[in-house]
Structures are given as C-alpha cells and as structure tokens.
Amino acid sequence: MRRQIHLYDTTLRDGSQSEDINLNTPDKLKIALRLDELGIAYIEGGWPGSNPVDVAFFKEIRNYNLKQAKISAFGSTHHPSHTAENDPNLKAIAAARTDAAAIFGKSCERHAREALRLDGRRNLDIIHDSIAFLKKQVAEVFFDAEHFFDGYRHNAAYALEVLRRAHEAGGDVLVLCDTNGGTLPHEVHDIVTAVREQLPEAKLGIHAHNDCEVAVANSIAAVQAGAVQVQGTMNGVGERCGNANLSSVIPILELKSAGAYACLPEGRLQQLTAVSSYVSEVTNLPPFSRQPFVGRSAFAHKGGVHVSAVNRNATLYEHITPESVGNHQRVLITELAGRSNIVSLARRFGFHLDKDEPVVKGLMNELKKKASLGYDYAAAEASVELLLLRKLARRGVREFFKLIQFRVLESKQENDLEPMSEASVMVEVEGIIEHTAATGRGPVNALDNALRKALSSFYPRIREMRLLDFKVRVLTGTETDGGTASTVRVLIESGDADSRWVTVGVSYNIIEASWQALADSMTYKLYKDEHVQRGMTD
Known part of the structure; x- marks a missing residue:
C-alpha cells in the first residue's frame, strides 16, 4: 500500500518572496489553476490582508471550481498585544474563506525571547490560542513551526512543547520548518523520527529551504521518517536560495521510492515538465536547463x-x-x-x-x-534538424523562399533620442519576387519585420511566430582589431502557440549572422507547419 503524501505548494506565497519574482493577481490565478490541474493537494495563495494582490486573489479564486486542490491562506500567530479573537491577521485569514490555513509561530525559545521579546510561556499561549481560534473558522489548520530544527538543537524540550500545544489546540499538521536552510538530511531524519516518538498521534510536515542545496533531500528524509505533508515550490523558487523544489520532490517520491509513496493522482505525473515550464513563463524566469527531471538538459x-x-x-x-x-x-x-x-x-x-x-x-x-x-548546434537544435533534412533530402525541407538581397540602414541625427533602423528585403517565393521594407527597434527587429512582411502573404501562419530571445557571443578576435572584427555567433529563440525552437548563425558580420539565424527560424516554422499538415492529410 502506497503511503499518501500531501503536497502543499507555496509558489504563490513563499515563492513570490524570491527577489526576482513579482506576481499580480492574474499571474497567481493562472499558476493556481495549472497546479490544480497537476493534482497538487494544497495551494497557498498568500497572506490575506497584507496586500491588494492577495486580497484580490482570495476573492477571485472562489469563482473557479477547482478539481483537486484546496486553497490555503497564510499568516502568523496573533500579535502579543492582541487576543486571538481581535487580531486583524487572524480575522483576515478567516475572512478569506479558504478550505485550509497555515500560520507560523516561533518554535525556537531563543527566537521567541530575542526576536519577539516574549516569555517562553507567553509564546506557547499565543500559539495555542491562535490555532484554537482558527479551527473554529477554517476546516484545516496547519502550524508552521518556524526555525524548528534550530530550536530543537538549542532546546529540544521547548521545541517539542510548542508542537504539543499546537496539537492540543487542534492543529491538523505540524509542519517542521528548516527556516534558515542549514539542517542536513541525516539531522532532519533523526529529529523527525524523535518527534514522532514523542508525539505519535500528531501528523507531521516538512518545510525546507535550500541554503545548503539540500532542501529536496531534507524533504525526502522527512517523508522517510514519517512526515505526511511536503511544502515546497515549483522550480524551487523562494526567498534567498529558494524552497524545496516540488519539480524534483514529486518524481523522487513517485518514481524513485520503490512504490512506497503517492503524491499525485494517477496519470498526472506526465504533466510535470509542462507545468514547470508554465510556471517559469508566468514568473518571467528563464527555465533552468539543468534542472533534474524537467530541465531541457535532464535527458x-x-x-x-x-x-x-x-x-x-x-x-x-x-x-x-x-x-x-x-x-x-x-x-x-x-x-x-x-x-x-x-x-x-x-x-x-x-x-x-x-x-x-x-x-x-x-x-x-x-x-x-x-x-x-562556431556554430553551436547543441543549443540550436532547429538549425541541426534543417541541416539534416536538407542533406538527406528524401523527405527534406523545400525552399520556402530564396534571398536575393537584404539591406539594413542605421541613422541617427544629433537631436534624436534613438537611432532609426530600417531594413529592406528582396526574396523570391514560388517564382515571385517580393521586395519589402520595414522599420524596427534595432537592425535585427527591422530585418525580422521586413522578412515577415515579404512572406506573410504567401504563408499567413508566419504571423503566429514571435522572437523570444536573441543572444550574441563574440567567438574570436585579435589584439589589432580590438575585437571589432571578431566572429560572432547569434542564437535566436522563436516560438508559436505549440512550441519553441532555437536557430544559429555565425559570421564576422553581426547582421549576416542574425540573418542566418532568422532565416532558419522562419524556415523551421514553415517546415514544421507543413509537416504537421501533411501528417493530417496522409
């Protein structure tokens, strides 16, 4: 019998604390819906009342009928100057009307004393009263025991008493947090095992940070020691070095644990790479190619x-x-x-x-x-495919267009804020000469616009593609030319609604290198669409 592990995704809250992520309400809704489709059990939406984005998210998400996930609100135990009943933070959590809530409290006696200036006993009462209040308002309440592993090493008796009081108050899962990310897997396993022995009736979870590059390993160690909930983020985003990466935790539990654990509904694991890419796109972060399991270089x-x-x-x-x-x-x-x-x-x-x-x-x-x-065919797989198909020819790439000439002009007058870029392109398409011109934001953009203009009347679907990235690398140079006559490599990433592809060009002339990559990119789009169409009609 596989043990069910409940995944608690905090991409929208803890993940958004990453310094390079800023999510608005539509972004959060998009990610939440995709995580629900994947089969995540709990999605932490944010901190109600702390900012307008989270307030709007909790209001808007009620309009969606989630298939799998329960939405969770996040917050802290009540302020020492308040009671649980009149604390604005706890009231905001209750007002969010979510199926679950997670609140954090100090489980390290030293933190309570030095950071909050609280007597240890007062901290225990605050934790108990906050959870007891929320349990009357929310179906499931999780207690995030902040700095638990540090607290356990500093004063194990007090850290355990914190958990005991949280459990007595009705906490459904006691989540042990490696807040500083400094605990190692063997320590996590030993401490979780000890906690289970002391509190055998309590359900435990793990919330690991990645400051020592072991957040995933710590999460797996906690599960092996008996934890039933794993908190983390897609692609490991989060404050400082990030959180436990659910994109790795999930397949390790599902595929690498001899069938001992289940964490996604049947058949959903195959969506993992697509969901990882989707979250990268919405968070506006370039995908990490060497990410295990879901990275472009993983296999x-x-x-x-x-x-x-x-x-x-x-x-x-x-x-x-x-x-x-x-x-x-x-x-x-x-x-x-x-x-x-x-x-x-x-x-x-x-x-x-x-x-x-x-x-x-x-x-x-x-x-x-x-x-x-200098042609980087490891990165530019679309150019490799075109080269291979042209060489084999039996079912190769036909010549969609033939260059006759192109010209790029750059001009800037004294009072102009920006230079003006203009490109003209003359190509032959199906025996017809097309001569077009266009302006753009820079010479490559102008060249791209002119070529699209020339081709779009023959191949309307060329309008669907867009250039996503443009990279230039200097490959060679000499001391006498100062690098200005160097060979350069241009990589262009393009995409449409269905896929992305990368093409390459190399020349001492950056415009020529750009043309090579650009021409290959558009040829690949046309070849791809024609190949799909041919398959549908065969």
Whole structure:
C-alpha cells in the first residue's frame, strides 16, 4: 500500500518572496489553476490582508471550481498585544474563506525571547490560542513551526512543547520548518523520527529551504521518517536560495521510492515538465536547463560514447524514462559527437540509417567543421534538424523562399533620442519576387519585420511566430582589431502557440549572422507547419 503524501505548494506565497519574482493577481490565478490541474493537494495563495494582490486573489479564486486542490491562506500567530479573537491577521485569514490555513509561530525559545521579546510561556499561549481560534473558522489548520530544527538543537524540550500545544489546540499538521536552510538530511531524519516518538498521534510536515542545496533531500528524509505533508515550490523558487523544489520532490517520491509513496493522482505525473515550464513563463524566469527531471538538459546526450549506448538501451544513461515526467530525450550534435549522434537524430525524423553509410560520414564531417567555426548546434537544435533534412533530402525541407538581397540602414541625427533602423528585403517565393521594407527597434527587429512582411502573404501562419530571445557571443578576435572584427555567433529563440525552437548563425558580420539565424527560424516554422499538415492529410 502506497503511503499518501500531501503536497502543499507555496509558489504563490513563499515563492513570490524570491527577489526576482513579482506576481499580480492574474499571474497567481493562472499558476493556481495549472497546479490544480497537476493534482497538487494544497495551494497557498498568500497572506490575506497584507496586500491588494492577495486580497484580490482570495476573492477571485472562489469563482473557479477547482478539481483537486484546496486553497490555503497564510499568516502568523496573533500579535502579543492582541487576543486571538481581535487580531486583524487572524480575522483576515478567516475572512478569506479558504478550505485550509497555515500560520507560523516561533518554535525556537531563543527566537521567541530575542526576536519577539516574549516569555517562553507567553509564546506557547499565543500559539495555542491562535490555532484554537482558527479551527473554529477554517476546516484545516496547519502550524508552521518556524526555525524548528534550530530550536530543537538549542532546546529540544521547548521545541517539542510548542508542537504539543499546537496539537492540543487542534492543529491538523505540524509542519517542521528548516527556516534558515542549514539542517542536513541525516539531522532532519533523526529529529523527525524523535518527534514522532514523542508525539505519535500528531501528523507531521516538512518545510525546507535550500541554503545548503539540500532542501529536496531534507524533504525526502522527512517523508522517510514519517512526515505526511511536503511544502515546497515549483522550480524551487523562494526567498534567498529558494524552497524545496516540488519539480524534483514529486518524481523522487513517485518514481524513485520503490512504490512506497503517492503524491499525485494517477496519470498526472506526465504533466510535470509542462507545468514547470508554465510556471517559469508566468514568473518571467528563464527555465533552468539543468534542472533534474524537467530541465531541457535532464535527458540530453552529447558524447558519442553515451549516444551509442543510449541507442542500444536508453536506461544505460537515463535513470528514468523521460516521458514519465513529460520530458523527452535529446541527442546533441557538437564537436564531441560521433556518428551515433547522427543516426539517433535521423531516427527521430523517420530516417533509419547505418552509421557507416557515406551520408552519415558526410554529415558528421560537415557538422564538425561548422562546429569548429562556431556554430553551436547543441543549443540550436532547429538549425541541426534543417541541416539534416536538407542533406538527406528524401523527405527534406523545400525552399520556402530564396534571398536575393537584404539591406539594413542605421541613422541617427544629433537631436534624436534613438537611432532609426530600417531594413529592406528582396526574396523570391514560388517564382515571385517580393521586395519589402520595414522599420524596427534595432537592425535585427527591422530585418525580422521586413522578412515577415515579404512572406506573410504567401504563408499567413508566419504571423503566429514571435522572437523570444536573441543572444550574441563574440567567438574570436585579435589584439589589432580590438575585437571589432571578431566572429560572432547569434542564437535566436522563436516560438508559436505549440512550441519553441532555437536557430544559429555565425559570421564576422553581426547582421549576416542574425540573418542566418532568422532565416532558419522562419524556415523551421514553415517546415514544421507543413509537416504537421501533411501528417493530417496522409
């Protein structure tokens, strides 16, 4: 029998305390709905009454019929100068009308004495009375024992008494918080085990911070010692170094614990990578490519020896199947690649090749030559795909457009605040010459606008795509030119409603490098759409 672990997501509250995250009410609603779809048990919406965004969130979320999650409000125990009944913070929590609430209180005697200037006994009464009051207003009340592990090491008897009083007051789960993030996994396991022995009837949870890079490990250690609730955030966002990363906690519990634990409804785990990406997008943070399980590089293989083995048996270099968490295997083409990389990549596109075929050797030589010139095909997979399909040709990429010429003009007069960028493009499309011009915010944007203008009447769906990122790296230079005649590499990330892709261009001329990447990006969009359409009609 798998033990049910209840996930408590605090991305909207603790996660939003990250210095580079600012969420408005629509952002919070979007994330909450996606977390509910994933199957998270509890979603902490924020601190009622503390700011207009959270007030609006708790009001608006009532208009949605959540399928799985219960919304939780957050706050502190009542102020020492108030009673629980007249405390504005507790009243605001009750007024939020949520299914659950979490309040934090000092479980470290030293913190109560030095930070709050409270007598230890008074702190215990405040915790008891706050929980007892909320239990009359809210169905489930969780007590976040702040600084519990530090408090336990400092004065174990007092820390345990805090939990005992919280439990007596009706706290449904006693959440042990590693607030400073300084506790190690073996300590967490030992302390949670000791607490269970002292309070066998109480349900325990864990709230770990990542200051020592062990928040996930601490959360797993607590579960192994008997905790039934794990608090954390998607992608590990949060104050300082962040919180326990639920994007890692979830698959470890579901897939790496010999079937001992369940934390998501059946069939939801495959949504994990998509939800992780969605949260990154809404929080306006670039996805961390090396993030375990859900990162773009989590199942990427670069070395030829690795790829050769993976082609025979993926489990030789993959600890789980990528698809189980909604991710996928990627074979990278770089100067380190072998012919097995080409064979594996070709297989993805329906070409079954032998690594000794001349076309494979030719492709390998061409890719390595281009890599030596600076083409980063590990990052620009769309450009690799186009190169491969053009070479194999059997079901390759047709020539959607042919460049005749482009021109980019930059001008700035003395009193102009910004320079003016103008681009003209002449291309041949299906035997017709199109000559267009456009302005833009910078030369690449102007070039992009002019090319779109030339192509959109032939390929209307080109309007759907957008440029998401533009990166330039200087690759070579000499002391005499001061780097101004250096070779540069341009990476352009593009996307539409369905996917994202990256293309590359290399030249000593930054506009030419940008054109290469831009042209590949639009070609890839057109090829992708045509390929999908062909599949629908076949």
